[in-house]
Amino acid sequence: MRYVKWTLILGWLLAVFAVLHYTLPQRDIVRIVNTEIRRMDFGTNSIFWAGGDTGSGEAGVNRDIRFIEAVNPDGSPQVYRNEDTGWGWPPYFKLDSSDLQAQAADLISTRDAPVWVAVTHYGWRSQLLTTFPNAVKVRQVSGPDASFVPWFNIVFLVVLALIVAILWRTWLNFRRRRIDPLVEDASETWDQVELRAADKRRIWRRWVDRWTGRDKG
Template sequence: MKYAKWTILTLLALIVFGFFHYTLPQHDIVRIVNTYQERQDLDDWTRIFWATPDDQATGLINRDVQFIQAVDADGDPRVYRNEDTGWHWPPYFKFDTANLQTEAEDLKSTSAAPQWVSVTHYGWRNVYFSTFPNAVGIKPVAGPDVTIIPWVNIVILTFLAFILFMLRRMWLQFRERMIDPVIEDVEEAWDSVDAQADQATAKARGIWGRFRAWLGTWKSKPRR
């Protein structure tokens, strides 16, 4: 049971971590090299990694998606999709795909004259499943060594930690006031029943002992 408990807790922790890692905004310092549009098939399970714009039906099996190609300071390629999130999850309320694509096009640069930008995005890049993070914002920065403090993540995670702390306090108080007294009453009742059973057993043994002694008085004494 101990191993099963820790296995379940570990799986739950990984699921929660994966959810927040996918959903919360991340920042990449990159240099934009190209923008393009490509038709994507949405007829398999990987559809969950694509947005569902409010102006498009969910029954579509393919649609045109805009992409932003970039390179980081180490020369590693980064590819982002550029899709509206609308009123759907995650709640970024992004409706400016066309504007963001225009900004990305305007910020393109070469390795000889780099223009570094911070791309805010959510999601994962997986080459095997052809999934791409969704860019939600682009901002020019001074250079590739700029540090972006994730204030949004800090505020959200701090708030969630506070909520969990308060829920735990409420649970502990509820258990102390409502559950623990009931358990103590049950334990006391059980101890009382156990004590009564011991007394009844001792009493039965006493009665049986006296009965056997009485029977012994009826035994005939040996003749001399």
């Protein structure tokens, strides 16, 4: 049971980590090289895509998706989708994908005259599942070595840790005051039942021994 318990705990922690890693904002320093619109077909990976633009009413198994193509400082490619999140999950309330596409197009640069941009995004890039992180903000920075302190993530994780600690403390107090006494009472009652059953078995054996002549006392 101990292995089952720790397996369940580890699985739960991994699931929480995956949700947070996917949902919380991340920031890349890149050089934008192209913006385009592609017609995409959706299948089992549809959960990793947002709905149509807010207010468009567009839905279905395929639709046009805005993309922002970029290059990292080391030369490796980076591709972002640019979709509204609307009022759904995750709660970025992004409604300006058209404006963001225009900003990204205005920041396109070449290798000889690079313009470095900080792209804030959430989500994962998976070639196997054909998924892309969703860009939520772009802004020009001084260079490829620009760095930022993830204040939002720090504050969010601290607040989340405090909430978890409060809930855990509340659960411990509730268990100590409500559940543990019930368990102790049930254990005492069970012990008393076993004692009574043992007494009855002894009385029964004595009665049987007396009638069968095995009781010489």
